[in-house]
Amino acid sequence: MSWGFEEDKVYNRRADIHAKFGGQQQGGIITPSQHPVVFIITGEEGLEHGYADRMRADGAFEYFGEGQVGDMALQRGNLAIATHAAEGKGLLLFRKTTEGLRFVSEMVYEKHHIERAPDRENNERDAIVFELRPLGAIFEATEDAPLDDKNDLEQLRALAKASAGIFPPTQVAGTRNVYQRSRDVRNYVLMRAGANCEGCNSPAPFIRKNGSPYLEPHHIRRVSDGGPDDPAFVISLCPNCHRRVHAGKDGPAYNDILLAKMQSIEPN
Numbered sequence: 053m054s055w056g057f058e059e060d061k062v063y064n065r066r067a068d069i070h071a072k073f074g075g076q077q078q079g080g081i082i083t084p085s086q087h088p089v090v091f092i093i094t095g096e097e098g099l100e101h102g103y104a105d106r107m108r109a110d111g112a113f114e115y116f117g118e119g120q121v122g123d124m125a126l127q128r129g130n131l132a133i134a135t136h137a138a139e140g141k142g143l144l145l146f147r148k149t150t151e152g153l154r155f156v157s158e159m160v161y162e163k164h165h166i167e168r169a170p171d172r173e174n175n176e177r178d179a180i181v182f183e184l185r186p187l188g189a190i191f192e193a194t195e196d197a198p199l200d201d202k203n204d205l206e207q208l209r210a211l212a213k214a215s216a217g218i219f220p221p222t223q224v225a226g227t228r229n230v231y232q233r234s235r236d237v238r239n240y241v242l243m244r245a246g247a248n249c250e251g252c253n254s255p256a257p258f259i260r261k262n263g264s265p266y267l268e269p270h271h272i273r274r275v276s277d278g279g280p281d282d283p284a285f286v287i288s289l290c291p292n293c294h295r296r297v298h299a300g301k302d303g304p305a306y307n308d309i310l311l312a313k314m315q316s317i318e319p320n
């Protein structure tokens with residue numbers, strides 16, 4: 053479940069996306085202005101021109117950007133994909149089917165490359181191909197990773213800031229894949245918290261097998277956890293606080309309280 057969408061379930065673009073989130077009614081990339089989320093649709097175009105989005109053997113999903121004629125440019129919807137993590141926005145992938153839009157999963161932008169591909173008028177042009185990874189896979193891969201205790205807090209902070217999804221990527225972040233960048237953010241926010249929940253200040257309920265206090269990084273802006281994000285918007289919570297913000301009746305209000313706390317936890 054991401055943003056109220058269940059994987060593999062079919063949704064109606066107008067009723068389930070535009071009526072709730074707004075955004076452009078046309079095209080394969082929808083960027084609502086009032087919600088921190090970007091919707092992308094695969095299977096819409098390209099096929100008739102001889103190219104198509106595809107899942108690579110290594111698990112990355114290659115998604116062709118928008119732009120029907122001439123070279124694609126990194127602007128509008130394409131820029132929204134490249135910067136979603138830095139902007140704290142979720143990236144939701146849907147597949148167009150005859151019944152409607154099937155929700156694939158929440159994704160994370162890793163990088164992109166340029167490929168020659170025909171445009172609508174059948175002229176070869178530069179196409180932007182985004183390399184995306186499922187957020188769930190990143191979350192699982194980083195969840196139990198040992199904490200980095202070789203670096204001090206300031207070094208971890210600098211690494212997390214560089215890995216937060218800033219675009220274009222800095223030299224350091226550009227050489228690290230999205231799993232490593234997620235770990236950088238996670239390492240820092242857990243080390244920053246130490247042994248206490250940054251929401252309620254209670255001690256962590258237990259110690260992990262790797263010796264670190266058990267706390268969970270929560271992403272305040274997109275309220276979907278895992279992946280690179282600005283550590284100024286990621287807070288380490290005890291399981292009670294974390295369930296409260298996701299499942300509680302006062303979850304959204306509690307999320308706002310956590311956001312306000314970040315100003316003292318992570319002053320810019």
Ligand SMILES: [Zn+2]
Pocket residue numbers: 249250251252253254289290291292293294
């Ligand atoms: Zn707590």
Ligand SMILES: [Zn+2]
Pocket residue numbers: 269270271275276277294298
């Ligand atoms: Zn969370």
